[in-house]
Amino acid sequence: MFGILLSALNAALAFLVRSVIVKFAVFFCLFFITTEFMQVLVSSGLFxxxxxxxxxxxxxxxxxxxxxxxxxxxxxxxxxxxxxxxxxxxxxxxxxx
CATH class of the missing domain: 1.10.287 (Helix Hairpins)
Known part of the structure; x- marks a missing residue:
């Protein structure tokens, strides 16, 4: 029984780390870079x-x-x-x- 619970917990943690946390970090970085880049362009008068x-x-x-x-x-x-x-x-x- 303990092996089944440990396997389920390991599978859930692997899904969480691989798909949710990594994608969140990548998309947050892209969002942050895009917003800061737009602020620099607007403040410099290019738009x-x-x-x-x-x-x-x-x-x-x-x-x-x-x-x-x-x-x-x-x-x-x-x-x-x-x-x-x-x-x-x-x-x-x-x-x-």
Whole structure:
């Protein structure tokens, strides 16, 4: 009986160490590197800020702005641009992309 319990505990511990802990450490490192790399890029001024987009949207006439506001374009454009920038960055990381 003790051998069966020891074997089950050994199998559970092996699964935990091989798959859960190692994957957690690898993905945490990738997440940390990605977030810190993006902070360095944003602080160095390599990416444009969202203020330029909102100021360019301010010159649109009221008749057109009604339909753009109806579809919430002012929130969608920065969202799409940040998604494209994130996709670009993730594809440049050799381990992920």
């Amino acid at each position: 444009p800020s969202a203020g330029g987009i909102s100021s360019s949207l301010g010159s649109i006439p009221a008749g057109v702005w009604y339909f753009l506001d109806l579809f919430n374009v002012s929130a969608g454009i920065p969202l799409v641009l940040s998604a494209y920038a994130t996709r670009f960055i993730i594809r440049r990381i050799p381990v992920i992309g």
